[in-house]
Amino acid sequence: IAEAGIHxxxxxxxxxxxxxxxxxxxxITTLAADAIVNAANSQMMGCWVPGHHCIDNAIHTxxxxxxxxxxxxxxxxxxxxxxTAQAKATDAYNLPAKRxxxxxxxxxxxxxxGERETVASCYRQSLKLAAELNCESVAFPLISTGTYGxxxxxxxxxxxxxxxxxxxxHDMLVYLVVFGHTExxxxxxxxxEVQEYIDDVYAASHVNRDVEQSRSMLWHQDEDAALELDAxxxxxxxxxxxxxxxxxxxxx
Numbered sequence: 001i002a003e004a005g006i007h008x009x010x011x012x013x014x015x016x017x018x019x020x021x022x023x024x025x026x027x028i029t030t031l032a033a034d035a036i037v038n039a040a041n042s043q044m045m046g047c048w049v050p051g052h053h054c055i056d057n058a059i060h061t062x063x064x065x066x067x068x069x070x071x072x073x074x075x076x077x078x079x080x081x082x083x084t085a086q087a088k089a090t091d092a093y094n095l096p097a098k099r100x101x102x103x104x105x106x107x108x109x110x111x112x113x114g115e116r117e118t119v120a121s122c123y124r125q126s127l128k129l130a131a132e133l134n135c136e137s138v139a140f141p142l143i144s145t146g147t148y149g150x151x152x153x154x155x156x157x158x159x160x161x162x163x164x165x166x167x168x169x170h171d172m173l174v175y176l177v178v179f180g181h182t183e184x185x186x187x188x189x190x191x192x193e194v195q196e197y198i199d200d201v202y203a204a205s206h207v208n209r210d211v212e213q214s215r216s217m218l219w220h221q222d223e224d225a226a227l228e229l230d231a232x233x234x235x236x237x238x239x240x241x242x243x244x245x246x247x248x249x250x251x252x
Contacts, residue, residue, distance in 0.1 A: 005030060006030055006031075006032050006096045007024070007026060007030050007031055007032065008031070008032050011024065011026070012024035012175055018164070018167060020167055020171070020172065020173050020174060021160070021163055021164070021167065021174055021176070022173065022174065022175045022176070023175075023176050023178065024139075024175050024176070024177050024178070025177075025178050025179065026177065027058070028055065028058070028059070028139055028141055028175075028177045029058050029059055029062045029063075029095055030096065031096065031097060031139045031175060031177070032096040032097065033097050033098075033135075033137040033138055033139045033173075033175060034097065034098050034099060034130070034133075034135035034136050034137045034138060035089070035092075035097060035098065035099040035100065035101050035130050035133065035135045035137070035138045035139070036059070036092070036095070036097045036099075036100055036101070036138070036139045037100075037101045037102075037103060037126050037138065037139065037140045037141065037143070038055060038056060038059045038100050038101065038102045038103070038141075039054075039055045039056060039103065039104075039105055039141050039143045039144065039146075039148075040056055040082065040102040040103060040104050041056060041104060042081040042082050042083075042084075042104050043075070043081060043082070044071045044074065044075050044081075044082045044088070044102060044104075045068060045071055045072060045075065046059075046060030046067070046068050046071070047060070054146055054147060055141045055146070059095070059100060062094060062095055063092055063093045063094050063095050063100065064093045064094040066091070066093045066094075067090060067091070067092075067093050067100065070090045070091065071090060071102070074088060074090070082102070082104050083104065084104045084105065084106050084118050084121075084122070085103070085104070085105075085106075085118045085119075085121035085122050085125060086103065086104065086125055087101050087102065087103045087122070087125040087126045087128070087129040088101070088102050088103075088129075089101050089102070089129055089133060090102065097139070098135075099133060099135070101126045101129055101130060101138070103122040103125060103126050103143065104122075105118070105119050105122050105143040105144030105148055105150065106118040106119055106144055106148065106150070107144070107148045107149065108144065108148055108149035108150045108151070115144075115150060116154065116158060119143055119144050119150060119155065119158055120158050120161075120162050122143050122144075123140065123143070123158070123159055123162035123163065123166075124162055124166070126138070126140070127162070127163070127166045127170075127172075127174075130172065131170050131172065135172065136172060136173060137172065137173040137174070137175070138172060138173075138174055138175070139174075139175035139176075139177055140159060140163075140174070140175065140176055140177065141177050142155045142156065142159065142176075142177075142178060143155065143159075156176075156178075159176055160176070163176065
């Protein structure tokens with residue numbers, strides 16, 4: 001993390017519709033947010049595959065063994081595997097974030113088994129828990145889009161929809177963290193739809209129009225530059241992580 005650097009709100013692109021929603025292409029473990037969300041498996045003990053390029057493995061690796069020990073205590077007290085679409089919080093230990101919120105996403109089975117609603121609930125429950133913890137900022141990966149196979153374009157739409165709905169009633173800075181430039185560009189296009197979705201009355205009372213207009217102009221100008229982000233500050237340093245999903249647990 002020291003080599004990759006610690007990142008904050010100034011490093012993430014803001015939605016022109018609501019600057020509280022931030023899209024960032026980079027390593028979620030380097031974000032200095034009040035909470036980061038871990039796409040966990042049902043055992044809640046991290047990914048046990050050495051060198052596996054998943055969010056779960058990265059978070060447990062860089063947080064340190066203390067995180068796995070706390071998760072073990074939680075699971076022992078619970079007495080059963082973690083269900084999907086719930087949320088639990090732990091300390092973040094060696095990460096720059098203050099907390100880790102763990103949620104188990106669905107395995108994609110073609111979309112006919114409630115996967116969309118389940119992944120939407122992952123975002124809702126995690127946001128609800130972040131609010132209960134008085135978090136001012138929280139960062140999400142694209143839940144279930146790696147090993148679990150959830151289509152990334154659909155996952156982006158669901159994530160942005162749930163985050164936008166949440167922000168109508170809460171005030172929080174929400175990062176959406178992606179890996180590939182394709183997801184980054186898709187997210188930016190969806191953010192434009194969010195701009196139309198945001199209530200004009202809310203914007204009039206909460207947003208500095210001059211600042212938002214300037215930010216919006218920059219947002220539309222830099223799409224071509226996003227294709228070159230592999231070498232930019234939002235890219236991973238010396239790593240091919242992450243595919244934004246946990247290692248599949250045998251029980252799922």
